[in-house]
Amino acid sequence: MDTILGQVLRNAVWERLDMLSDLAERADAPSLVSVARSELPRLTEAWKAILRSHEPDERGDCPTCSTRWRRCKAPCSVWQAAHEHLVAGGLAPHPPHQRDHRSAQHQPRPAVHPGRRALRAGVSTAGLHSG
Numbered sequence: 001m002d003t004i005l006g007q008v009l010r011n012a013v014w015e016r017l018d019m020l021s022d023l024a025e026r027a028d029a030p031s032l033v034s035v036a037r038s039e040l041p042r043l044t045e046a047w048k049a050i051l052r053s054h055e056p057d058e059r060g061d062c063p064t065c066s067t068r069w070r071r072c073k074a075p076c077s078v079w080q081a082a083h084e085h086l087v088a089g090g091l092a093p094h095p096p097h098q099r100d101h102r103s104a105q106h107q108p109r110p111a112v113h114p115g116r117r118a119l120r121a122g123v124s125t126a127g128l129h130s131g
């Protein structure tokens with residue numbers, strides 16, 4: 001059951017992000033302003049919450065990514081991704097068609113799960129057992 005709930009939770013987050021990406025590409029200007037005002041603070045708070053849990057400890061290791069047996073030096077992959085997408089990416093804007101190509105290359109996303117489509121179509125989550 002926990003696996004299914006975890007899957008439902010992850011699907012909900014992926015769908016939210018997909019929806020925001022779609023809005024950014026397609027919405028008219030007034031809608032974009034409205035969405036930006038409501039969603040940008042949520043996105044920045046989400047990033048801050050994630051990054052806080054990956055702040056280096058006094059030894060310069062990430063406490064979240066480190067295990068008892070294997071230390072993970074900061075900046076960990078979460079901070080590297082944050083820098084790449086929030087700072088480095090912001091310095092080098094690309095035309096939309098190039099950016100799409102680039103993001104497809106550099107943002108490995110899990111393939112669309114059968115369960116995601118099923119959920120979107122309102123099919124029972126029972127199908128997630130096989131996935």
Ligand SMILES: [Zn+2]
Nearest residue numbers: 054062065076
């Ligand atoms: Zn980390």
